[in-house]
Amino acid sequence: MTRTLVVVGHGMAGHRLAEEMLKDPAQERWRIVVLGEEPRPAYDRVALSSLLGGRTADQLGLAAPGFLGDPRLELRLGTPVTGADRRARTVSCADGSRVGYDALVLATGSRPFVPPVPGHDLPGCFVYRTVEDVEAIRAAAVPGRPAVVVGGGLLGLEAVGGLRRLGMRTHVVELAPWLMSQQIDAGGGRVLARLIGRLGVRVHCGRTLRTVEPGPDGRVRGVALDDGTALDTPLVVFSAGVRPRDDLAAPLGLARGERGGFLVDEHCRTADERVWAIGECAAVAGRCVGLAAPGYRMAESVARRLLHGAGPALTGADTSARLKLLGVDVAGFGDAHARSEGALEFIRDDHGAGSYAKVVLAADGRTLLGGVLAGDARAYPALRALLGRELPMAPERLLTEAQR
Missing domain, CATH: 3.50.50.60 (FAD/NAD(P)-binding domain)
Structure with a gap:
């Protein structure tokens, strides 16, 4: 018997969930309905600034050829969800329609935080x-x-x-x-x-x-x-941060995290076994993370659980980030602030070259916990791959080798 999965939100996390469902042979048991608020299919929100450099909105699109026309998928754009009823297992849309579900995944994302200062809503x-x-x-x-x-x-x-x-x-x-x-x-x-x-x-x-x-x-x-x-x-x-869009928590009778977001367990499931949350709106163990990579991991985990009844638990969000801005390269990964008990820091601050590098080691002095790179982040891929592992050489030599 075919069941209906309703995904509320067609952002990066919601799109990844639909992709993961459609590419799995076991998906034949599911009909997927995606309700997107924006007027266009999912796009790479991380690359928004490239629109100011000449790229077009279509070039940011995430949908692979054939995705939008897949007969197993119903994508409704410009369709905000305004309410939900867990007992009836339905969601209500702004156009007056209702959609029933066997499983519901909330991928509503977040909204920009605008400080409520006088004049914040002026034209300009x-x-x-x-x-x-x-x-x-x-x-x-x-x-x-x-x-x-x-x-x-x-x-x-x-x-x-x-x-x-x-x-x-x-x-x-x-x-x-x-x-x-x-x-x-x-x-x-x-x-x-x-x-x-x-x-x-x-x-x-x-x-x-x-x-x-x-x-x-x-x-x-x-x-x-x-x-x-x-x-x-x-x-x-x-651009002073975001707040999770968890407005549907009240009509669904779902708990929120301390700082907002739908409260979910390490499998992204709410207190209702039929309702899940992924991406920026999901408070995993009470914490929301506003990055794309953790949202993708959530989507992949939920897809495996819906299709196969089992999937990996989320043991911690990957908050690693790299930014290359106007030729300035900067990155942070793992325990960049050395908050782990007994953590040790090795710092190389080269004022002449305009670069800064720090690696954070466990108390044993060998296991890599995190780091920071600014001005020269060529070592980022190599160091990030070593997170949680014993360094193969001394930190100074490792940074030198990785930046060649």
């Missing part, structure tokens, strides 16, 4: 989340004029790079003491700020936005920071 303020957001930013950009990006994490720095490609003079405002504070340490952040500063990007760390100021025409004229700094700008991009 944007978020950086969808193709439409980026197209609106491109239309509003004025070469030679200043722009302000609020948020110095991965996505914020991608926005900085995109605005510079559009010819704008960019400021980045970050609450944390250094850029990319979730992925790299203070030493790496210092090098990153220095290198992008040489490219003309003005960095304001340890600062918050106080207000967005309107001009006579009602559009953005500038921003004021908490230290009194005033920055003139006609364009503000908010």
Whole structure:
């Protein structure tokens, strides 16, 4: 008997789940209905800034040839889900339709966080989340004029790079003491700020936005920071993190994580055995992770469980990240902040070369737990592959060999 799997959301995680289901011979037992809110099929959200460098939205698409026309798949775009009923096992859509399910996977993603400061909604303020957001930013950009990006994490720095490609003079405002504070340490952040500063990007760390100021025409004229700094700008991009979209938790009667997200176990299953959550909206062991790689692992695990009744448990999210921005290479992986008990740090800070490298070792002095690279991240693939393993040579030599 054919059962119905409903996937709410056609972002990167929801798409990977559908792909994994369709490529498995056991899938014949399932009919897949994907309800996507956006007007286009899933695309590579990580590569959004490439739209500002000449790529098209179609080039970012994730669907392989034949995916959209697969008779086992029903993809409904522009169809937000507004409610759900666990007893009836149905979801309600904005167009008034209802869809029944035997299994429900929530892949609703997250929404951009916009600090509720005065003026945050003025014309000239944007978020950086969808193709439409980026197209609106491109239309509003004025070469030679200043722009302000609020948020110095991965996505914020991608926005900085995109605005510079559009010819704008960019400021980045970050609450944390250094850029990319979730992925790299203070030493790496210092090098990153220095290198992008040489490219003309003005960095304001340890600062918050106080207000967005309107001009006579009602559009953005500038921003004021908490230290009194005033920055003139006609364009503000908010990229200060995301919040999980867990609105369906209430109608489904599902628990949320402490910081939001659908609370799920190590198999991405909620308290209801028919309901799962994957991607940025899933609070695995109470924690949401806003990166693509963990979402893919969740999708693959759930697909195997739906198809075969068993799949690997998620023992920890891979938060490794690498960013190459305007020729500046930076990466963080594993326990980059040396938070493990007894962790040891080996640091090589080459001011002359403008590079910084750190490896974090276990208390035994041999097992690699993580690291940070800034200015020269050629060693990243080799080091990441060694995570959790004993180093084959001394840290200094390993960094030298990997960067050749």
